[in-house]
Amino acid sequence: MKICHTHAMKMIKELEEQKRLLIEKEDENCIVSYKEGEERLLSGYDYDKMREEIRSVDGRVRSLRAVLAKANCTVTVEPFGITIGEALVMLAQLQAERGQIESLAGRKQVSRRITSNGVVEYSECVYDVSRAAGDVKALREKIAELQMAIDRANLTNYVEI
Secondary structure (H helix, E strand, O other), X not given: OEEEHHHHHHHHHHHHXXXXXXXXXXXXXXXXXXXXXXXXXXXXXXXXXXXXXXXXXXXXXXXXXXXXXXXXXXXXXXXXXXXXXXXXXXXXXXHHHHHHHHHHHOOOOEEEEEOOOOOEEEEEOOOOHHHHXXXXXXXXXXXXXXXXXXXXXXXXXXXXX
């Protein structure tokens, strides 16, 4: 069956939710409490069956992730001309750069303070703060463009599962 990358990612999320629910069910049912002299009630928990179910879900997740990983190494994100895998790394790098430049853009070009002994001290950024603000805007636009390109690639390329 052929599905788009986005569908495969949604399937992985659903499987991970199934696993979370299985583990929650296991935690609730793996122990029974009863008072002395009372008959122990069965919870219906089966250790081996639960392990099998969880391993089955894990196997399907691994399979889907492997197919997506291979596709991420081969499918090109246009107009950037790089693979999805490279685009994801680039996206993380651009977001980190944006964070740093936002910090730089948030400063005053020149500031002053009075020291504890009454001397006026000036601090001046050795870069153009307004340029940094413009660079933040450009980075935000590039990040948005890259995110849309990745989404488009994930929606328009198919994998066999």
